[in-house]
Amino acid sequence: MNRKMLIAVTLLLVLAGCAPETGSSTNTTGSPAAEVSDGGHLQTVQDPGNAEVSAEKIMKDIVGRVVLVSEATGAGPETEWTFDADEFRKVNVLERRVTEKGLTFVVFMNTGSNPKKDEEPIVVSGKLLLEYENNAGQWMLKAIGNLSFYYSFGVSS
Numbered sequence: 001m002n003r004k005m006l007i008a009v010t011l012l013l014v015l016a017g018c019a020p021e022t023g024s025s026t027n028t029t030g031s032p033a034a035e036v037s038d039g040g041h042l043q044t045v046q047d048p049g050n051a052e053v054s055a056e057k058i059m060k061d062i063v064g065r066v067v068l069v070s071e072a073t074g075a076g077p078e079t080e081w082t083f084d085a086d087e088f089r090k091v092n093v094l095e096r097r098v099t100e101k102g103l104t105f106v107v108f109m110n111t112g113s114n115p116k117k118d119e120e121p122i123v124v125s126g127k128l129l130l131e132y133e134n135n136a137g138q139w140m141l142k143a144i145g146n147l148s149f150y151y152s153f154g155v156s157s
Helices: 002-017 055-061
Strands: 034-038 041-045 066-071 079-082 089-098 102-112 122-135 138-146 150-153
Touching: 055 089, 055 102, 055 138, 066 138, 102 138
Parallel strands: 066 150
Antiparallel strands: 034 041, 066 079, 089 102, 102 122, 122 138, 122 150
């Protein structure tokens, strides 16, 4: 009998420790959460205005955008790089910050040209600063800044 009572009390204490913290208004991403009333019960839900901007979204949003890039060794001239829809791109999000106007990301991106037979391939990689604003519930890419995004000729290793 004592053993069953000990198990019941332990189970009750474990379940009580797993209950959500009351008074919390932050979701798991650290962004503010919306609270919905359900007949006296409050539920924390993700605020649709703070939906995440994924690496996949960034790769789509950057198509057609232009950024000034310098040659990696510093020898070549500064030129404009336009992100084409058919070029290879890989994005790693390094930082995400909430600002007064929206979200700011620091990303590391690798991309390059699709050369013809007689052209040398161009590889572009480095850090970019991306600024997003929320417009009617949709995150829109508003600005791109070059932090350390450089081009070089040849095949990347």
